[in-house]
Amino acid sequence: MVRRLEAMREAVRERRQAAERQSAPPDVLAECEREGLSWMQRVCRLFVRQCEAERPVIAPDQQIVFTRTVPAVPAIYSDEAWRQRFAGGKAHELGPISNICADWGLVLAAGLNGRRRVALLTRERRSRDPEAVEFLDGAVACIDALMALAGRYADEAERIGRDDVAAVLRRVPAEPPRSFREALQALRFLHASVWLCGHYHVGLGRFDQYMMPYLERDLTAGRLTVAAAEELLAEFFIALNRDSDLYPGVQQGDNGQSLMLGGLTRAGRCAVNEMTRMVLRVACDVTMIDPKINLRVDRDTDLGLLEFAASLTRRGLGFPQYSNDDVVIPGLLAHGYSIEDARDYTVAACWEYIIPGRGMEIVNIGAVSFPAAVDSAIRQGIEAGDSFDGILARTRANIRQQTRDRVADYRHVILPPAPWYSVLMTDCIERGRDLSCGARYNNVGIHGAGSANAADALVAVKRFVFDEARVQPRILAAALAYDWRGYEEARETMAAGPRVGNNDDDADAMLRFLFDAFAEACEGIPDNGRGGRVRPGTGSAMYYVWLARGHDGMREPAVGATADGRHQGEFFSSSLAPSPGTRSRGPLSVLQSFAKLDYRRVCNGGPITLELSDAVFRDQEALAKVAMLVRQFARLGCQQLQLNTLNVATLRDARVHPEAHRNLIVRVWGWSGYFCELAPEYQDHVISRHMHEF
Amino acid sequence: MAGPADQTGIVFDIKEFAVFDGPGIRTTVFLKGCPLRCAWCHNPEGISPEPEVLHSPAGDRRVGERLTAAALAARLNRQGGILRDAGGGVSFSGGEPLLQAEFVEAVIDRLDRLHVLLDTSGYADETRFRRLLAKVDMVFFDLKLMDPDLHERYTGCRNEPILRNLQILSQSECAAVVRVPLVPGVTDTAANLEAIARACHSFRRPFRVDLLPYNRAAGGKYGACGRRFSPGWDESRPANADTTVFARFGIEARVV
């Protein structure tokens, strides 16, 4: 990386940009109240005022500008009135729409003036529909506000003698970009501005697809060299890290700036292009948390590309994360997506599949707690003198109940108006309907959390309590109640059962049973209340902690000791991984275990997590083998894979000497973060995760 | 003729995705027991032929499991699809797999079209070596010290049987690589490397040579299996990974 960018990255890491920040956001509430504005009007006003409040900041050597200076998103309602907005319904997380992906390609190609014309045309057509008129007026106001902000940046650039920057900003984002630089600059404004009105987890979508035309034009015309293009791209990536501490998330780094590479075009052709490789290359160089890279693969993906991706994995950032087209696309088809849209999938913030511009899906409405479902089935089953099949039936019923409860919570979810986000979607302004009213796809996603522990518990009960009768049912019930205190022998027996992640058919059958029951429960809900379906998933984000320790963000109670020999308070498995403490046979067995799920039904996403020792990445030959491993992941029919590199000694040292490891990045769940900024319990979990040495 | 299915052996580890143990994606079976006592051995838990318990701060761990040939082969065959598709197979390492040659043979007889690699110190009687050689697709042959006295001093054994088996290997058609652990001041001396190069050169067919720089983590596991680690060399000195001496003899050598 060139010196200029190294200095820029250093400045971002030290958060020097924070010095430019204003002390408070503008007061928007007062005027909203004074003028008695509607919700839609308030959100527009918010966006307009936020844009106006932004003060242009252009560092001397910056080519891609926009640095946020407004430190927060101001309120548009009093606390009480805000709660009132959701009376009789439910807010999703913080309220504003999050965790989806805009149609960046469309907006770039049309320019904001193009989008403005569309809004005005629709307004003419729908002029007798006051709701549409209000929405479209708002959308136009938002477009104008962002163009004005870009204009003020251009003025500032001229003032300080940066005519190059000014020239770019006189063109974009108002008009379609003519060059790669203009495209990146336009995207920077469009993408970063979404956060200004309270949205978050704003995905970047299929970056290599929508950026390639601009890159290609410049390269073929000889206007740009590959090296210069890489430099621009690197600067754009660094810029994505500049405001991220202002973005809401569970932990620093959890901000959803994910992008997708490769896969198929909407027409079904191979979508890998020069941009795909350039992103992998540049991400290797930049080595920062954002953007989070995803790569679509299938059984025949070129090993050269996979090797390329493996060299990014070697950097230890925890990406790329892989998705397997061979199973993801059929899964989406089975859930009502058109073939073109299914081929166009990306990930939302972490791992859930979503169609850019067309999905107003709430991909994570919470989790079904498999450990809770299994645990109460075991306890009640023992009480009632059930057979093992009886316990399975109870488990199935519990899963169904939890699923229904979760979905019922969201049946009356209320999404605030989103006029600016609507401009960026495929057809909201075309139809004159705000994004909050829905888009082409309106499914919700739920995850099944703690699956490996729950399956291990079931198989241990089947084997040791029923088949071999080595632990009396009453003893097990008492042992669980006392967190195994005084029952160490029973604990040892139960803990010695087969485990998920070892390609053991008995354990894996229980895993499959859990997800089949979960899929059945979701399929039993034909309408989620938003005109969509319910997609079951395999991710578990922070639930591996929450299910064990309790959290107010969850309805399910924390689960105590479990029948797999786990003590109360110990973490559960995260996404698809063997339960903590399992001596796994290795990565092949892990893949084989999780290949047994039916991903046509369980299609929301959620990765198999494999940790490889960084020693694996010693030479090119070993990189080639990591590439082969990813190919096997695809060929076995697994869905999603997160491959992490870990050096346990380094992590331990970082706990003791954080100052020496300021830049150490680790994968946490669907995102990566600076290790030293994580809360201790997350640090512990990262350290204890399964590691497959060479 | 297939070796008996109920033949048993003692295995101390089975490692999937063993990226340094041969071509493609491989699973390596570590057989317990070794006649040598290399001072730098990084698998000390593989030396004793019997199962044992390792003690460490993380708790006790039993190493060494008695398996039947049929059971081990079945387990490996369950991954056959992956191993074949990814240009890999199964590697037998140790310890010294030749010490349990009958067992290894019985396992190999039951493998389903899998490429087999033997990773050996070469210390075994000739007939055993010949029999196993006939069953494997590739050999990693570890060569440590050419000087018989030094060999005895650092490994506890004379090297004549090893050199004889290397000769036998050179006369076979089996794919083979000679692997030299580079222990600073012990095996990486100019004299030893030259002697190895000269020996490789003298055979009917030249071997490829892989040089393996000494791994400082080697001492880590000694305490856990009740052995003393007393390196008679300077651990902090980088190994002399000199490939030029091999080039002089027309031997292809690389550092891995």
Ligand code: SF4
């Ligand atoms: S031959 Fe290998 S296993 Fe045996 S003692 Fe030497 S290094 Fe250890």
